[in-house]
Amino acid sequence: MAPFFNDLARGPDGGAAHWVTASDGVRLRMAHWPHTGAKGTMLLFNGRTEYIEKYGITARELAEIGLATATLDWRGQGLSDRALDDRLVGHVGQFSDFQKDVAAFLDYAARMNLPKPWYILGHSMGGCIALRTVLNGAPISGVLFTAPMWGIQMPGVLRTVAWTVTWTADKVALGHLLTPSTSRRPYTEAAPFLGNALTTDRDMYAYMRSQTDAQPDLGLGGPSLNWLNQALRETLALASIPSPDVPALCFLGDLESIVDPQEIKRRMGAWPKGKLIEIENAQHEVLMETPDIRRRAKSEIAAFVERTKENVDA
Known part of the structure; x- marks a missing residue:
């Protein structure tokens, strides 16, 4: 068993966490919240800086449907192994390494006998990882996204500089350094609620901050130069690949300021079995938004599950 802080998560009863070792020896923390009589399982691919406990309330709301x-916890964050001595810098060797985490996660879901059909829900960076996973043929009935990282918002000039700086840093072995303009402090600690880029809901922002206050080891600061370079490479590579023939539902807040909304609209507009739901007055964290927004998302997810549950023999 691995450490699990369900009091901070406020998730359903019965949740448990376990240590799992990926194929390259990286130790990962994984967890599940069971649900009696469940009609399926949501495999939640969380975002950069995130960790299991952040999704306790989401797990409770998913149990309601x-x-x-x-x-x-992806490699490099939460309580999973971190690549750098400075554990507050978000780092990954190659973005493809996350697929090793995915393989271990799918194996974990099978060993835990999690109810089928399975669905993937990818948020932000997790949405980028999820798209690659679905393209690789994951055994799921459908995929859902919230503000998927299929592009990163930055001005055109800064984008050119980012490519140059991160490529150079890799060549001179400085890819471990923190990306300029970012902080080693977790975002919810560094940024006040007013003006934050994550949610318009004060209580949910406090919920996120309270978790890293109580368990600082869960926290993560800004990305390394190599993480940014790898993210730019992966989003560029994915942009040229057509969407798979898998049912998809994507949520995008109209106040999104972190990932690229235009790339999301482009892909979802061409996804054969895809639907994009744009939500008014929502920011990056649709699942951490106001109660009304979360209720709407929950209702849309329930309808999606109902119409896709027979899609594949997952």
């Missing part, structure tokens, strides 16, 4: 939930 009959789903169990499983999630994990």
Whole structure:
């Protein structure tokens, strides 16, 4: 068993966390919240800086529509192994390394006998990882996204500089350095609620901050130069690949300021079985938004699950 702070998560009863070792020896923390009589399981791919406990309330709300939930700490964040001595810098060697985490996660879901059909829900960076996973043929009935990182917002001039600086840093072995203009402090600690880029809901912002206040080891600061370079490379590579023939539902807040809304609209507009729901007055964290927005998202997810549950023999 691995450490699990369900009091901070406020998730359903019965949740448990376990240590799992990826194929390259990286130790990962994974967890699931069971649900009696579940009609399926949501495999939740969380975003950069995130960790299992952040999605306790989401797991509770998914249970209300009959789903169990499983999630994990990606390598380099939460309580999973971190690549750098400075554990507050978000770092990954290659973005493809996350697919090793995915393989271990799917194996974990099978070993835990999590109810099928399975669905993937990818948020932000997790949405980028999820798209690659679905393209690789994951055994799911459908995929959902919230503000997926299929592009990163930055001015055109800064984008050119980012490519140049991160490429150069890799060549001179400085890819471990913190990306300029970012902080080693977790975002919810560094940024006050007013003016934050994540949510318009004060209580949910306090919920996120309270978790890293109580358990600082869960926290993560800004990305390394290599993380940014790898993210730019992966989003560029994915942009040229057509969307798979898998049912998809995507939520995008109209106040999004972190990922690129235009790339999301482009892909979802061409996804054969895809639907984009744009939500008014919502920011990056649709699942951490106001109660009304979360209720709407929950209702849309329930309808999506109902119409896709027979899609594949997952």
